[in-house]
Amino acid sequence: MKIIDKETIDTVLKYDNLIEALRQVFQSTFTMPVRHHHFYQNTEGIENTLILMPSWTDTYIGIKQVVVAPGNHSKNLPAIHALYTLLDAVTGEFLAQMDAAGLTSRRTACTSALAASYLAREDSKTLLIVGGGKVAQHLAQAHSVVRQYDQILIWTRNASKGADVVSSLQQIGFSKMLYADNLEEAVRRADVISCATLSHEPLVKGEWIKAGTHLDLIGSHTPKTREVDDMAILKSSIFVDSRAGAIHETGELAIPIASGILDPNSIKGDIKELCCGEIKGRSSLKEITLFKSAGLAIEDLAAALLVYEHVILSAHV
Incomplete structure (x- = not known):
């Protein structure tokens, strides 16, 4: 072996x-x-x-x-x-x-990028990454394979940690990296928002999200944690990596389902269906799309x- x-x-x-x-x-x-x-x-x-x-x-x-x-x-x-x-x-x-x-970090980021290839607008120019862990560094690089971004923003609770992520990516050639010190402003500007945090409470509010945005949600990995609020869920066309995992294992969907905010039958489809062409991805330039990843074996x-x-x-x- x-x-x-x-x-x-x-x-x-x-x-x-x-x-x-x-x-x-x-x-x-x-x-x-x-x-x-x-x-x-x-x-x-x-x-x-x-x-x-x-x-x-x-x-x-x-x-x-x-x-x-x-x-x-x-x-x-x-x-x-x-x-x-x-x-x-x-x-x-x-x-x-x-x-x-x-x-895990690399396949997680690349699965998010794969989903974005079907769900993010082709003219997306600003990527926002929320979180400063190992996955965040991979997200910038993976998403840049499927879309040509003019600007990549990083926001973290700890500004010093976020600055370190920006610096490390700049050193390997990502000159368009910037640290965003105001999350609301960054969300309002972004065309694609990728969240990879361990937050227990929503960080991104639906009222901040503009038409045409793609949300990529990675960090919520228990039924008690989530990264976006109910309004973000209500505004979005929702796709998942798998229904069995995302619906039951993540608070991102389990919490609004339990409260009656989200009907699980309204979920548009999963990543396999997208890749096989069994369902359509983004349907309009103004549609807000959301991909919830729980991680798949x-x-x-x-x-x-x-x-x-x-x-x-x-x-x-």
């Missing part, structure tokens, strides 16, 4: 290739059971989440094991720790294990296979 480190993953997973790999896997046949969520209180009284995410095709099985620890920000540690295991579906042989934190398998196949090919050169 091969052990694949984070450095290899970061080198191999190019944004354009991963976006296309995700598109292809959503167009293929696969099996993806509902993932297992287990919530537990750690010794500090903070609720952590253990997530087990299996998926498979005719040839490969993948399993991701994740712990989400929101309190890690105070320890200068990542909020997400994860390990990915790849197996041969025919023999059951363990083929590889790899650090899944970087894998098949996305991890697509990313892991890109890495594994590169390692195997490199070993035979």
Whole structure:
């Protein structure tokens, strides 16, 4: 069994290739059971989440094991720790294990970009990223593959952290990066808004969102947390990565469904239906679209296979 480190993953997973790999896997046949969520209180009284995410095709099985620890920000540690295991579906042989934190961040950002390729206006010029974690840096790069932005804004609660994100992206060639110190003003300007936070309460208000905007919501990962308010939900045409996950696992949709604000039957479709052309994406320039991502195990398998196949090919050169 091969052990694949984070450095290899970061080198191999190019944004354009991963976006296309995700598109292809959503167009293929696969099996993806509902993932297992287990919530537990750690010794500090903070609720952590253990997530087990299996998926498979005719040839490969993948399993991701994740712990989400929101309190890690105070320890200068990542909020997400994860390990990915790849197996041969025919023999059951363990083929590889790899650090899944970087894998998760990149596939999450690239899935958002893939959805935006169907849902964001083609003339979108301003991207706003809300959040300053690892995913935020990948979001700027992934979304820039599918749309040509004149300006990319970053907003974080901690201005210093946001400035660091801007600086790091500028250093790798993203000269159009700017820190936004006023969230409302940034939302009102943005054509695409991508939120990747651990916020428990809505940050983005529907009254701020202009016609034609695309909302990409990543951060809400429990039924108790959300990043936008009810008005944003009411104004939007809603798409999801999967109905089973997004409706029940995320407060973004579970809370307004429980209160009667949102009818789950009004959800337009999922990412597989978009990729297969079974449903239409954006229908007008003024439509506000919303993509809610809970994260899918098949996305991890697509990313892991890109890495594994590169390692195997490199070993035979």
